[in-house]
Amino acid sequence: MTGRLQRVLALTGLTVVLLIVALWLSGGLSGVERWAAVQQRAAQNLMAGALRAMRAGQPGAVASLLWLCFGYGVFHAVGPGHGKLVIGSYGFGLRVPVLRLAALSVAASLAQAATAVALVWTGIAALNLGRETLTDLGERAMLQLSTLLVAGVGLWLALRGLRMLRAQTHHDTCGCGHAHGPTPAQVAQSGSLRDGLLVVAGIAARPCTGALFLLIPTWRMEIFGMGILGAFAMGLGTAFVTVAVAGLAVWARRGSLALLPPDGPLGSTARWLPGVMQLATGALIAIVSLMVLV
Incomplete structure (x- = not known):
């Protein structure tokens, strides 16, 4: 693949992401969000039917439940949520390999399922909390956390x-040949x-x-194990979307860096761009989160 073709492909990724962001900010994706919400409610109704069918011993009920849970996770991830914002901003702001970012996306989605399992098990078995209390705890207190x-x-x-x-500033102005701190490249690669x-x-x-x-209902029905499997199937459905967001974020980052050449009159500007990108994405996440809290 030639350098020019790589540059075109990278810039295409940036264009796609900018178009999606512009549609989101202008409300152009509200129809998609409403559609996803309707599909979530439909999937919940179908899951309730699958649970009844499973208790009745109907064949195929378990597989139907798990597929419905996976689909619910996909529809849930299509709607608004902070998970996509964090994964996308992290992949755009830092130089993270796409496979590592995809693995983080899957881990975060499955960890959400594990949190739900822990909350229900602890809330009912240890604290004897009711459904409304558990739901309120998950949607309010844990949302704030x-x-x-x-x-x-x-x-x-x-x-x-x-x-x-700061590292770029010192690197550009010092010129003494000694290392007084991490270089810009070291800071960019300091993920852990x-x-x-x-x-x-x-x-x-x-x-x-x-x-x-x-x-909650699978606990009451004494089939909590199926509830756990269903929760993790939802997590995989959510990961299906967030992994795509991770790929788009890395693609858009490469497109942004491809806008400016590494040398020539604009070379110095190109060296500043990674730090600016990381600062801007971090500030965006922090501001949106604080606005949600307020």
Whole structure:
């Protein structure tokens, strides 16, 4: 693949993402969100029927339930949510390999399912909480916790962006040949397991409402194991969408970096772009999260 073709493909990714963002900001995706909400409600009704069929011993009821849960997860992820914002911003702001970002997307979605399982099991078995209390806990208190964690992810990204810009400033102005701190490239590559865990925790702190809808009745029906399987099937459905978001984010990042050449009159501007991207995406996450809290 030639360098020119690579540049065209990268710029295409940026164009696609900018178009999606423009549609979202202008309300052009509201129809898709309404459609996804209708499909979620339909899937919930079908899941209730599948649970009744499973209790009656009807053949194929288990497979039907798991497929419905997977579909619910897909429809849930298509609607608005902070998981896509975090994964997309993380992949756009940092130089993260696409496979690693995809793995983080899957881990975060499955961790959401695990949070729902832990909440229902602890809430009913240990605390004897009712359905309304559990649902309220998941949709309010844990939503606030998740939003705070996501805001922390945004602030952390913004701080890294500032570090990159400071490192670039020193790299451009010092010229003494000595290393007084991390280079811009080192800062950009300083992702770690801790970073990934912070992203996963921010997304997973709020359990999926659909998983609570499934887990609570399966506990009462004494088929909690099927509820757990269904919750993780929902997580895989959600991951199906967030992995696509991860790919688009990495694609858009490459397109942004392809806008400016590495050398020539605009070369210095190109060296500043990664830090600016990381600072901007981190600030966006933090501002949106704080607005949700307020």
